[in-house]
Amino acid sequence: MIDLFFELVSGYGAIVIALATFLSCLFLPVPSSVMMLAGGAFVASGDMSLIAVLGGAFTGAVLGDQVGYRIGRWGGPRLSAWLARRPGRAAVLARAQATLRHWGGVGVFFSTWAVAPLGPWVNVAAGGAGMSALRFTIWDMAGEAIWVTLYVGLGYSFAANLDMLASTLGNAVGALSAGVVALLLGWVLIRRVHRDQANA
Amino acid sequence: MLFFGGRAVMFSLRWDAEALRTQPLAGWMTPRLVSYAHDLPPEVLLPMLGLDPDATPRRMTLEEIAKAQGIPTDRFLAELAARIADRGDYQ
Numbered sequence: 079m080i081d082l083f084f085e086l087v088s089g090y091g092a093i094v095i096a097l098a099t100f101l102s103c104l105f106l107p108v109p110s111s112v113m114m115l116a117g118g119a120f121v122a123s124g125d126m127s128l129i130a131v132l133g134g135a136f137t138g139a140v141l142g143d144q145v146g147y148r149i150g151r152w153g154g155p156r157l158s159a160w161l162a163r164r165p166g167r168a169a170v171l172a173r174a175q176a177t178l179r180h181w182g183g184v185g186v187f188f189s190t191w192a193v194a195p196l197g198p199w200v201n202v203a204a205g206g207a208g209m210s211a212l213r214f215t216i217w218d219m220a221g222e223a224i225w226v227t228l229y230v231g232l233g234y235s236f237a238a239n240l241d242m243l244a245s246t247l248g249n250a251v252g253a254l255s256a257g258v259v260a261l262l263l264g265w266v267l268i269r270r271v272h273r274d275q276a277n278a
Numbered sequence: 279m280l281f282f283g284g285r286a287v288m289f290s291l292r293w294d295a296e297a298l299r300t301q302p303l304a305g306w307m308t309p310r311l312v313s314y315a316h317d318l319p320p321e322v323l324l325p326m327l328g329l330d331p332d333a334t335p336r337r338m339t340l341e342e343i344a345k346a347q348g349i350p351t352d353r354f355l356a357e358l359a360a361r362i363a364d365r366g367d368y369q
């Protein structure tokens with residue numbers, strides 16, 4: 079299965095890497111990390127240029143994130159208006175939006191590389207919460223630069239053993255993302271229990 | 279999380295054991311990647327594939343080369359692996 083994605087990279091080059099990072103930043107389950115690893119390996123072997131691989135992956139990712147942010151921006155107000163029809167929800171929503179406005183930049187930064195599977199959600203949430211486009215773009219580009227360099231660099235360094243590297247990393251990223259989701263859910267639960275106790 | 283974490287640890291252990299072993303040849307690889315991974319200059323490897331080092335396009339895969347030569351990919355890869363294994367004859 080992984081071989082198919084390696085083959086796409088050798089067959090179509092940087093364009094297919096750009097397309098993969100673009101789509102994976104938009105909720106589509108494309109293994110863009112595997113394709114960046116392959117790109118890095120082909121740079122090491124001299125089949126592809128470093129500029130093309132890095133540039134393609136970075137451009138695709140940043141454009142994909144922008145589309146996600148715009149979707150949140152356009153869909154956000156309608157969704158918020160619907161949620162705010164009940165006063166209780168309106169208060170929670172207002173607080174969530176204020177929090178994301180305050181801390182959102184850092185959240186966007188880490189969601190692009192450290193917990194990449196969460197990235198698409200954060201993009202839409204940031205747009206929906208009304209984070210400024212400039213702030214979103216700056217944090218996003220900084221994060222994507224790390225994401226892209228990390229994977230292409232790993233592919234470059236381990237070109238002779240790409241199969242093993244791809245499966246090891248896939249599992250490590252899965253564990254990290256599942257951990258972050260678990261922590262977030264736990265935090266929501268604890269808050270809810272505290273609130274219920276305060277109300278009782 | 280435990281599932282992925284466990285798998286990550288398992289793969290890391292295997293990775294450790296196999297770190298020094300180059301992965302087997304596959305159809306998606308390019309001659310240059312093989313030559314990089316096996317520490318064989320392209321000038322040595324490409325002739326093994328019946329190709330001219332100066333006239334071989336980049337990013338052509340072993341599978342495409344096998345097809346162009348009318349050889350089943352599996353056989354092509356097995357023959358190449360054997361030639362790399364006793365490359366002493368070719369240097």
